[in-house]
Structure formats: structure tokens, C-alpha cells
Amino acid sequence: METLISVDLARAPHDQDGVIHNRWHPDLPMVAKVKPGDSFRVECLDWTGGQIGNNDHARDVRDVDLTRVHYLSGPIAVDGAKPGDLLVVDILDVGVIQGSAWGFTGLFARENGGGFLVDHYPEARKACWDFNGIYTRSRHIPGVEFAGIMHPGLIGCLPSPELLKTWNTREAALVAKDPERVPPLALLPLAQSALMGRMAPEAAKKAAAEAARTIPPREHGGNCDIKNLTKGSKVYFPVYVPGAGLSMGDIHFSQGDGEITFCGAIEMAGYLDLRVGLIKDGMKKYAVTSPIFKPSPLEPRYRDYLIFEGISVDEGGGQHYLDAHVAYRRACLNAIEYLKNFGYSGEQAYAILGTAPVEGHISGIVDIPNACATLWLPTEIFDFDIKPEASGPRPQVTGVGALAKP
């Protein structure tokens, strides 16, 4: 497999020969070129570009600079790709960069945007994970080991100028509803810390002011954080600019549905092996306006789950109308309370749900006023039996191994 884009983990993101960018813009210069049918390797920094260390404190998570993320590798031009095509990407492999077989999970502090359960867990915490072949364990979370479902959290093609404008317009309109909110309702273009790849300095300065941030998933895919885009899957991406301009990063060793801890999955530097193809005029042929994909035959397979329900009644008893967000949050909280019976701290349980191959389903979405979401926790990832028994839970883990604090 030829390495099309390589990175040096010892160097900073802006010192990688221009193959890294952290904003979306139609004019980002292509840094490599491939033809349909080609296979190639792309190396990626972790999403923070090395801000987080493999240690036992969480000061780096607390102090992370979110204006700089995500650091992406690309864009890659695909010969013959035209707007309206579908770019077919086979994710042939996802792997670890030699000498960097570890990852991290952070709970962001409220000041940093927090995670899905920020009202319950508002402080910065961190877990580090060691990778042992297909498995991972964390010294900060005892009693749990699972096979990774490695995937890029973020991958997609460059937007067209029109699409970029649409994004900026609608996100600005949202922010305008509550401009003082902390955290903000959306992250608007910000020139500060923008890294515009190989764009010339003047052009880069101008483009950075309007380039889209990388946080949300959008029509092109982007930061979808779909754990199932793992090695062996096949993705069909809409193409918006000539050459497509495929970029990617934010590699995860594993993630639960929702990436609820925000920082979130097990974050890592790594590589992707890809093969590309084209369906000419595919967007129209198939009426496709967002990526579609086929899963891999190699996803980790579990049979025995413990499944938690949540409805759209919030923690204070307030009734929401078919709100799947609230319902899933309640399902997550129910699972956390359950796991506490076995000796885990709330933070540890929270981190397990964010990183393990947990499924999150929208089970019922029409039975007014309650949405019903379910969280599927595979039981075999634990070193002990977590299933309910008449005799009650036997606490199995101790405070040893708590998440790292700042």
C-alpha cells in the first residue's frame, strides 16, 4: 500500500508539509492526486494534533484549544471526479501508527463545551487506553476490555462555494437565536488557529474567515462520528468540487453510538487504507444528497446485550415532546446508574458508554409525547457478569483506576 500522505507525530500540525488542514473550504489546494481504482494509505494526526498526553492527569483535556481542531489529512484529488458524482470509498484498513499504540478519552469541562451529560459530569476527566492488537484496556477503567471498531470520525469531500455559504448562513442563524450562550449553539468561522493546508498566505487569510469549522457533520459527511465506517465498509460520498477533494482524520480506536463523551471515542493518531471509485452523476441517479454506506463484514460481533430504555422526560421530571435527544440521555443515565452498582464511578461508566461498542437505537419516535431510545451495552466486554441476578450485584471493581483529574 503506497503511503500517499504521511505525518510525523513528533512535529506540530502546521509543520507537516502542508498536508494538514482544520477548516473546510472549496479552495483548499489538493495535496495529492489519485485515479479511480487506486489504493493508497493516508496517515492522520489525532484530532487535537497532539495536545493530549498519555499520562495520569487531565489538565491537557481541561485546557485543550478547540479553535484548532480537527486536524485533517488532505484534500486528495480524484482524477475525473465532477460535482454531482458519487465518490465510492472502500475503507480497506484502519490502523495504528508504529510506536503510537494508545488513545485517550476526555470528558470535557463545561467551559470547553462539555459532553452529552455535561450537567451531570461538568469537570474535565481523562482515560488513557493501551492497544493490544485488536483489544484495548484502560488503566483508568478496570474490568473492561473490548475489540476496537477503528474508524475515521471525520471524512468527506470539500464543499462547493454554494454549499459553504449555505452552511454558514444557517449556522449563523442558529447562533443568532442566543448569541451569548456558553457553550455556543454553533461554532462559526474563525480565522484564529485556522490551518489552510497549502493555500498561499494571503488567500488563506481570506479563506479562513469564511471556511467552515469541522465540528458538525454536514451534507458532505464530515464529522459524522459513525462508528460503523470501520475497516471493510464502503462509503458513497457526494462530490461538490472538481476532483472531489477528500479529507479525513479524527481516527477512533472504538466509539459507542453517539460519542457521548464528546472527546469522546478512543482518540488516536493512525492511518487509513482506501480505494476510490466513481459513480458518474450518481447524486442524481440515486437521489443522494448525503453519504450512504455499507457496513463491514468485520464489525465486532456480540450477542448478549443488556439494553436500557430512556424516554423523553428529563431528569427533573419535565415532559418533552418526542425528543430523542432527551430519551437517549435518559437511557445513558440509566445505564450509568446500573453500572455504578458494580463499583464504577459515574465518570468511569460514562466513559465506557462513550468508547465501548455500544449501540444507540431510536426505538419509538411517534408515541406522543414520549420518544423511546435504547442503549445496548454488550455484556461480554466486562471481566465479570453484569446481568441482573436474584442475589443482586456483587461490586467488582474498586476506586483504583478512577479517571484522571486535572
Added chain:
Amino acid sequence: METLISVDLARAPHDQDGVIHNRWHPDLPMVAKVKPGDSFRVECLDWTGGQIGNNDHARDVRDVDLTRVHYLSGPIAVDGAKPGDLLVVDILDVGVIQGSAWGFTGLFARENGGGFLVDHYPEARKACWDFNGIYTRSRHIPGVEFAGIMHPGLIGCLPSPELLKTWNTREAALVAKDPERVPPLALLPLAQSALMGRMAPEAAKKAAAEAARTIPPREHGGNCDIKNLTKGSKVYFPVYVPGAGLSMGDIHFSQGDGEITFCGAIEMAGYLDLRVGLIKDGMKKYAVTSPIFKPSPLEPRYRDYLIFEGISVDEGGGQHYLDAHVAYRRACLNAIEYLKNFGYSGEQAYAILGTAPVEGHISGIVDIPNACATLWLPTEIFDFDIKPEASGPRPQVTGVGALAKP
């Protein structure tokens, strides 16, 4: 398997020896009694109590009286069950009542509450399904056949007086936010058409005025519409009243995650074979406040899915904040537009998503401002290949077999 509760499909719900009720109330008299370890059969009417016919018009779906639903069988007393226990229910089997091997799917008109996509499909429609052993086909939707994942859409224990009060209070507070809304934000207690089982007339009249409607899922389970509560699964229900008072109904031959058509799944009359047990004081032992369950080894198994993404930007381009409801709606709409390329009408595609064993995942829920939901459509349920090809889709089905109209 002893039949504990039997129904006669030729008779009306109120003419079934008092074993049917359509409201939740702590004082509903038990209609049968079992001991932990017992196995038994419970027969159930379809959720509408026979309002919908196996025919080729949708007037019955248009005119359905929703004040009468859902018709449930029970409540069943479990010897020794006390508030705070967990009632362990093995769903041993779910099946068809002899001579009634068919089901229906309705798209509700807006006046009747509509479904998940009511703004796109506001009119009443119906599909009827023939059951052929484990498989089903509809004369109204050509080219698709799948194995059922039969389950009770609705099952749970009676609420305590305190819990009932909590429900009524919070739902009334929601309705009060927009009392004139059509459809209403929630369905509050309504004495009209209430069927209170074997409660004496005077008491029934009084109780009906405060008894909870059966539409939403709540802490006790209830109308969760979780397709995975299928034959072979094991559920742990919180107990709120002495004897538990287990009731059930709304049997589905199959359903997609979300039951997006509202009426919705493939609705049927049928039976449940159950085995019950108790975990004494289990709610406290395991910190359980909502049902938890384990899936069945016999769920239909698929490998090849086509997966559609949706983000929380609405059809008009409006940006919503981490709204999984909007994201899943967009994923559903994306799948419908895709299926139209093969000759399906939008209504047919909508009905497929509501009935086939479709998975709905909350894939990303923290990447502000966009939630990302995915809809997993198993490709092998179709008689033809729906995967994207360079040559484009070949329309495969014709207008013949459109959904039934009023």
C-alpha cells in the same frame, strides 16, 4: 402452554369477559393470577380492537377512533410481587391467532395525529400484509418480503397512584404550553371510550377520568414499540403495585426502529407465551427505574445493509441544535428518495421503513449543532438489488400495488 387469557376476534373489546382494558390505572382488577416460574399464554386483540379490515381501501384508517386504543389484555397478578421488585418476563413466543394470519400498516392522516413524516405524507393510506410462516408480503407493496420480528408493542405493569399522578401532572404541563395544538402535544385522561376491565361501573367511571392513556411509553415500559422485545427476549419490569399487574397488547408482526408510520408496525391480533419470575427488591439492588432487557437469540439476522445518514437540518434548510428527531427524519427521507428510484411511491417507501426490520441509530449526538442519525435498510428484503451501481438504478416495481387510499 395454558391459555390464561383468551379473546374472541369476532366480538368487540368490551365483550371479552372483562379481560381487556385501554387505560392505565392502579385499581384495575387483576383478571388472572400466576406464580413465579409459571408459563402461560395471553391472547391479544389488535391495538384498535378490530377497527381495521383486510381490504383495499383506507377509510377505516382515516376514520379510526383513537380514544379507544390501545386494547390490552390483563392485568395479571404475580404471586408475591411487591412494589420495588423487578418482574422478570421471558417472552417465550409470539404468534398468530388461528385464522387471522394477516396484518395492517396505516399512514394516519394529519387530522388523526399523523406519523413521523406527516408533513410529507399527510393523507390516510393502508397496506395489508399476508403472513406466510415467518415471512410476510403485502399486495400493496410489491417486491419486498421479510421475516417478522414479532413482538408486543406495549407491555408493562400497572402504575402506583403516585406514579400515575406524576404522569398526569407532567403531561398536562406539556399540553398547557399549547393547548389548542392539532394534534395535541399529549393525550390526557379521557373518560370517553375508556374500558376499565373488570372494575365496577361506578369505580370505573371515576377511575377513567384520571387513568392514563396508553399511547406513550413511560417508566413502566408501556407502549415502547421496541421491536427487539421479540420471542426469546427477557425483560425486567419495575413493579409498582402489589401483584405487579402485567398487561400487554399492540402485537406487531414486524416493525422498523421508530415505528415511523405510527400505525405503524404490521399490526395484528395474536398471542404471547410468557414465563415470569421475580428479583425481590430489584429496583433498588440494581438502581433500575425503567425496564431493561436482553435480546433474543432468534432475531432476524442480516449482514448487508444500505445505510442513510441524516443531520439536524430540516427540510427547509433550518438549523436545529443536536436534534436527533430531525436527524432521524432526514435519514428516513433520504432513504425514501433513494427507494423512489426503483419505482416505489413515497408512501410505499415510507411504509417499508415503518415495517421492515430497519435499524435506527443515534450515531453522533455531540457535534454541535448537528446530531447525526443513521437508518439501516437491509438489502436482502428486496426481490432485486438496491445497491448503487455505476449503471444507475433499474426501476423494478410499478405503480401496481400502491397503498390503499380512503
Added chain:
Amino acid sequence: METLISVDLARAPHDQDGVIHNRWHPDLPMVAKVKPGDSFRVECLDWTGGQIGNNDHARDVRDVDLTRVHYLSGPIAVDGAKPGDLLVVDILDVGVIQGSAWGFTGLFARENGGGFLVDHYPEARKACWDFNGIYTRSRHIPGVEFAGIMHPGLIGCLPSPELLKTWNTREAALVAKDPERVPPLALLPLAQSALMGRMAPEAAKKAAAEAARTIPPREHGGNCDIKNLTKGSKVYFPVYVPGAGLSMGDIHFSQGDGEITFCGAIEMAGYLDLRVGLIKDGMKKYAVTSPIFKPSPLEPRYRDYLIFEGISVDEGGGQHYLDAHVAYRRACLNAIEYLKNFGYSGEQAYAILGTAPVEGHISGIVDIPNACATLWLPTEIFDFDIKPEASGPRPQVTGVGALAKP
């Protein structure tokens, strides 16, 4: 589902209106007729025609008359089927006959042919199983419960005269190698106890003398005992006579690969719901000379197995040459010795392997002189944990519930 062939479990096989036969012969009169596309139900006796009772002794297993088996329902004519066609059979459902929700497993005594491990377990034994929806338990084998994988052990089309002659010739040649052997090397035609369906008495007498016994699987399928022909599978059978002449029986609630106990699976009376179709001239088109099939999406699914290896060295240390039979026997014996550590008797463990959804793989077949076979035992069918632990096995079951003896 129309019942095409019905049986009365209270009557003897020869008193079922001629719809039962227990030999294969081209001239067996068709007892029912269907068209391609038809769906229909066929009821079947258990393979012994009621010789075995639901009780706690094994005298019936010891004394069973094997000249009478298997009792099959059919043959069914398919309109338009011609020799050379493939008969496509969808097994839509397999179920229990009302009031007969039990089955049996017998270990045959050596005098009766024995089973796979007859040298180790030479005496007659029996286990009775209660069916609880999709699950079964035996009062004779504590601590184990599993979901059935119901299937016909025996199904296929009538042979042509030429095919019948081939069978008789080659099997007689085998018997001739050791004609005095007990049990015999093959079971040759035997007029005694032959039941020739609706054949006229004179013709039946003549045909019985040459009709093939039903014990072995042959080119037409027949007694394949393939557990995966379960509800939801699709089989393509070669057609040898005009009308095909499909017959079936020997229904199993569950079976492990190999049906090692011979009587063997969990044997039951029951019904099959079938749908038939034709691929004209399919044998030639696809070069098919034996049935081929596609598995069901509804097979029981397990993830966690304990897998035992066996090589082709016999129990006495004798070396065999690539003998998969010996290798699988050793794998089975290894599993039995393992299970004994948990309190099971050898007979109980033997019966578990014969009935539970155990997989038997030919893992290596070329590494002279040892074949390597593996037996896959799903761990979750046990009420307790059977996986190896540093602390050693904790015996979990007691002698209570031993297999029934004569």
C-alpha cells in the same frame, strides 16, 4: 395456510388415510397436488409414529422397531414438475401440533444400531423435552435451555426407477462386504412393516420388496438431518419423477451437527408450512445432482462458543488416515469429558451434544495422517458459566435428572 396433509396423533401410521409412507419408491401414488407458487401446510408424525412416550423410562427406546421408520407425509405432486427440474421449496414455518409440545431424545442400545458413541454408551437411554415457546428444557438434563432450530430431518422427492436401482445396488454391495455385521452396514429393502401409502395392496407388496429404506441421506436429499433446513430456509431439490413427489417427516425441535445420538435430535410430531416453485431444467442449468440450499435469517445466533478439537487417533491410540469420522468422535468425547466436570453424567453430556445447536466443523482434512474436526458448543445455553477459569470448574448440576433408563 391451507392444511394439505393432516395427521391424527391418536391413530396409528397405517390408519391415516394413506398419507403416510415409510419407504421410497417411484410408484408411490401422489396424495395431494399443488401448483408452483402455492403455500400449504403438511402435518407429520414423529419419525417412529408414536412408539416413544413422554415418561421416565427408556423401555420404548430400547424396544423400538426400526423396520417401521421413518413415517413420512406425502408424496405431494407439483404441477408441471419434470425430471431434471429443480423443485424450489421455501420452508416458511415449522411448528408444534397443538397439544403435543414435547419431544424426545434416545440413545439407542447397541442391539438397535447404537449411536455415534455406541462403544462408550451402549445402553438405551431417553430424555424428554418440554417446549416453552422457542425454548426447550428437559427434566432429565438440568441446567440447560436453548432456542430450537426446528427443521425436518427428512425431506426430498421420489427417486426414479433408475435412481432406486442405483441405491439398491450400491448398498447391497456394501452389505455384502460383511453380511453378518451387527448392526448391519446398511439397511436393505425389507417388505416387513413397509407402509406404501395409497398403493394398491398387490402393487404395494411388490414395490415394498424393492423400495428403499429411509435411513440414509441420498442424492435426493432424504434423511439428511441438516439442522439448518429450518424455518426460513430455501431448498433446491432435484426432481426425478413427473410431479416431483415431495415427502417429508422426522421433524426435530433442535439438533446438533451430526445428530450424534442417532435418535438423536429432539424428535417431535409437527407441521411444515411450505411454498414451492420450479426452475425448469435446473439440474442441468446449474449442474446440480444433490440438493442445495440457502440458510434462514432466523437461525439461533450465538457468539460465545467453547470449541473442542479432535484428531483421527482413536480412543485406543490407533492412528487413522484423514478420518473425519474418528476426528469428530474424538472432539465429541473431549467435550463430554469436559462437561462431566460440571456434574453431568456422560449420557447427559452426550444428549446435550446431540440436541443443542452445536456446530461440527471439518477444520483440517489434508494434514496427513490426521484430520482435525472441531465441535462448537455455545456457552450461553447453560444456566451457569462453563468457561475455563483459573479456579477450576465448580460442579453445578447433580445426579438428579439423569437420563431415563429402561
Added chain:
Amino acid sequence: METLISVDLARAPHDQDGVIHNRWHPDLPMVAKVKPGDSFRVECLDWTGGQIGNNDHARDVRDVDLTRVHYLSGPIAVDGAKPGDLLVVDILDVGVIQGSAWGFTGLFARENGGGFLVDHYPEARKACWDFNGIYTRSRHIPGVEFAGIMHPGLIGCLPSPELLKTWNTREAALVAKDPERVPPLALLPLAQSALMGRMAPEAAKKAAAEAARTIPPREHGGNCDIKNLTKGSKVYFPVYVPGAGLSMGDIHFSQGDGEITFCGAIEMAGYLDLRVGLIKDGMKKYAVTSPIFKPSPLEPRYRDYLIFEGISVDEGGGQHYLDAHVAYRRACLNAIEYLKNFGYSGEQAYAILGTAPVEGHISGIVDIPNACATLWLPTEIFDFDIKPEASGPRPQVTGVGALAKP
């Protein structure tokens, strides 16, 4: 992951610092030492030690020197391991050595021992495979691509002197039955080409004369060729000598059950990441005399198979008695004839069955005189649809890409 044993693919097996051996003997010096709980990497040559090239002729397969195989890495001492213990080995990962992302499949000529179907395919042939991440394709077999199930074909602990003697005695007894047979019935000790690791020359010479060849699987595991010992599985090996002495090699990128082509799987050089543990006195505690194992959560998953039956009647019509070897051979031949309809040569189809993730089941083993074996061919590994249709097969591949000849 620390590399405990490394190899240099540019050097010969005997020039690898003594870490390679190709015979089993109790006195082989340990080449590395680990402690329970340790994780480590072991690199391995391909089983022939580089005799086969990535080219388009099969002269190397024709001329391979089988006295020299298999080249194994080890033995590794595990601190504290004693005879009678179980050595627990987690196979954490299996991977490709950088710059060697290819493999080969050979059909051995009859003179070289041949494969499972040597009477049908008696000549030397070869297919080379390119690895593309988790997938592989061969330029010699068009139209097929699948995910690998990488595993060591050969792994196990050193035998004790007593066990070695048992092996030699029983295998010699087999050979004595037909000493002139070509190929021989077993491969007895042979000093020629023996590589005895770090044994001193004199001792090595003596030991080589009695050391066991590596071809067959035996009680210690060894050359089991079980495809399911893939990354993520956990194996329990009997220990026979102090320190255990774990050796391994013969890595396969993929293999079908049976490894029917003998050379066979997709053979490769590669590495294994392992973690070891001990169950003290485990052989007695669990009555274990052969390895047992648990499968991986990461095996490739398929749902749609085409399944071929075989019975123990040989190609000439001869009847065999419950011979699973013959039955599986017939199932394989049936599958090959089927695949020929799509344009494959017999050799190509044979190579597909030997390399793709094909399942081989012993389905019925007691129905005298016919064993019934089934071969499960996953349909989705083909670029086109191989399922039977009324319209017949459409040939899809051409002679282009035939297997390489000498």
C-alpha cells in the same frame, strides 16, 4: 508491542539466529522467555520458508521440498508453566510483515502429496493474492474478493518425550500398513533438512532422527489449520514440558474449512501478537487433553450462503460407511461443478473453496450408511450473483486469470 522473535524475509530459515525450527522435539532450546500476563510479537516466515514466489508460474509449487516444512518461530518459554497446566494464549493480532502484502495458494501435484481432490486435480497450480487492507484478490481468480480471517495454521507447545514417543509409534504403525504408498500414509521422522533451532549440532543430529514432523495436528494442537484461531480468539493449550515451549507459524491470510488445497490456505509470512496466561493444573481440572478455544468477536460475518450437500458415495458410485471424508469431498465437488457454470475453471473453483471463508459442517454422521457433509459458500464474496435463478446462470468470468501452471 515488543517484538520477541523477529525474522528477516531476505534470509534463509537456517540463517535466522536460531529462532526457527521445523520439527517437534522436547529438547529444543527455548529462544525467548515471557511471564504470564505478558504481551509480545512473534514474526514468522511463510510455511515453506520462502520457496514460493509472487509470479505467474507454478514451478515452485511443483518443486517444493516438503522435507523442510513447516518453519516455525519458537519455542518460547513461559515462566512457571509446568506439565499439566493449560497455557492460555490470547491471539491479539495477526498481521502482514511490512513490504510483504501478498500470499499464495498452491495445488500440489500428486507426486508432492496432492490435496483433498488430487484425483480430480493432479497437477501443480498456483494462485497469488494481493492483500488490500482486510481484503484480498487474486489476479489468477477473477470476480472474487473477501475479507481475510488471518490465523496461524500451526501453533502449540513442545511435546514431552513420552508424547513424542506415542506419536512416532502410532504413525509408524500406520505407515507399516502400506509402506510403499505414494504419497505415504504419514511422514515419519527424517533427519534430512531438519532445522533444530538452537540445539547444538551433535544433539540436533540425534534429536532430528526422532523429532516429529510438523504436518499433522496432534494432541498439542500443532498444524490444526483451524481458520477460527484468528485475531481475537483465546486458546487453551496443554503443557507437556517445563516452560511450555510455544511455537508457531504457517500463517494464513484466509482459509476455508478443511484447507482442501493443502497448500492451501492463502499462505503468508506475518506476525502474531500474543498474550499468555496459565491455568495451573488445568488439564486435570478440566479433563483437557487437546486444545480448546473460544472464537473471536471479529470473525468475518456473512449471512447469505449457498450450501452444498455431499454423502459418502464416491465419484464412482461406490458406497462407503459413514465416511465423512468422502461426504465432504463430494460436497466440495458439487460446489466446484456449480461454480463452473459461471465461467470458472475447476482449478479456480477448487482454489476458492480452499481459501475463502467457507464453512464445512458434519451435518449427519449416524444415518447408515451415508454420512452427510455440507459446504457453506458465502455468496457475497463474488462480484456477481451466484444464486440459482429460473433464467439460469450467466457466465461471468472468463479464462483470463487461470491458475498459474508450471
